[in-house]
Amino acid sequence: MRHLALRELMDLLGLWAAMVTFRILASVFADECAMGLQTGDAWQDALALGSYSLAMLCVVAIFYVQLHTSSALELAIDTFSANFFETKNIESAMEEWNILQALIRCASSRxxxxxxxLAASCLASLVLLATEVWAHPEYLHKPLPAVLWLGWVYTPVLLLLYSLTRAASxxxxxxxxxxxxNSWDFEEDDEDSCISSGLHHGRQYIVQYMMQSEAGFYVKGVRLCSFTVMKLCYGFGALSFALLSQAMTAALEARAR
Incomplete structure (x- = not known):
C-alpha cells in the first residue's frame, strides 16, 4: 500500500510539473493575450503563473486524496474476500460486510x-475553452502552441475522469x-437442508444479502459505476471532437481566403 501511494504521489507530482511547464511554454510560444497575461508586465505575468502553479498543486493534492481513498477501499474489499474465503464463516462474514459497506459509505461521503x-471547475474550464476556441479558432492553428495550450487545460479534466474511474472501480x-x-464450496452439516447436491442455503442467503445491500461508492446519493464514468468520457470526447472540428474548419476557411 505504501509503494502504491508513493507511486501515485510521484505520478501526480510529475503531472503537476508537466502542467506548469506547458503553461510556461505556452506563454512563450502562444499569444500572451490568449494566455491571460499582460503584455510587457513581467511582475503580473509571474504572479499569474505562480497563482496557477499553486492552484494546480492544491488540485493535485485533492486528486491524491481521492486516489488514495479509492485504493484503500479496494484493499479493504480484497481483504474481506480473502478472510471470508479462509474462514468461510457466514455469520462473521455478514458482520464484516456490514462494517465494510459502512466504511465505504463513510469514506465516500467525506x-x-x-x-x-472539481467537476464544476473542470466543466467551467471546458466551457471557457469552448468559448475561446469558438470565438478565436486561430489559437489552434499552429501545432506547437495548440499542444502546449491544451496540455495545461485538458490535464485536470483527464485527472478527474481517472479519479472517477478509480472510485467507480x-x-x-x-x-x-x-x-x-457464489462459486465457493461450503461444508454442509445437515444433509437434509440441501435440496440437491451443490446447493447451500447459507451461501445463497449471504450472496443475496450482498447483492441487495448495493454497496459501493456513492456521490450525493448516486451510486457511481463504470457505466456513468463511461458516459462522461463519451461526452468529453464529443466536446473535444466538436472543438477540433471548429478549429479545423476555421483553418480551412482562412487558407481558402
Whole structure:
C-alpha cells in the first residue's frame, strides 16, 4: 500500500510539473493575450503563473486524496474476500460486510464534495475553452502552441475522469464479491437442508444479502459505476471532437481566403 501511494504521489507530482511547464511554454510560444497575461508586465505575468502553479498543486493534492481513498477501499474489499474465503464463516462474514459497506459509505461521503467541486471547475474550464476556441479558432492553428495550450487545460479534466474511474472501480469490485462467493464450496452439516447436491442455503442467503445491500461508492446519493464514468468520457470526447472540428474548419476557411 505504501509503494502504491508513493507511486501515485510521484505520478501526480510529475503531472503537476508537466502542467506548469506547458503553461510556461505556452506563454512563450502562444499569444500572451490568449494566455491571460499582460503584455510587457513581467511582475503580473509571474504572479499569474505562480497563482496557477499553486492552484494546480492544491488540485493535485485533492486528486491524491481521492486516489488514495479509492485504493484503500479496494484493499479493504480484497481483504474481506480473502478472510471470508479462509474462514468461510457466514455469520462473521455478514458482520464484516456490514462494517465494510459502512466504511465505504463513510469514506465516500467525506470526499464526495471534492468530486463535485472539481467537476464544476473542470466543466467551467471546458466551457471557457469552448468559448475561446469558438470565438478565436486561430489559437489552434499552429501545432506547437495548440499542444502546449491544451496540455495545461485538458490535464485536470483527464485527472478527474481517472479519479472517477478509480472510485467507480470500488463499486464494481463490490458487485463482483457476491458472484465470487457464489462459486465457493461450503461444508454442509445437515444433509437434509440441501435440496440437491451443490446447493447451500447459507451461501445463497449471504450472496443475496450482498447483492441487495448495493454497496459501493456513492456521490450525493448516486451510486457511481463504470457505466456513468463511461458516459462522461463519451461526452468529453464529443466536446473535444466538436472543438477540433471548429478549429479545423476555421483553418480551412482562412487558407481558402
Amino acid at each position: 470526499i464526495e464534495c471534492s468530486f463535485m467541486v 470500488v463499486t464494481e469490485k463490490c458487485t463482483r464479491v457476491a458472484p465470487f462467493v
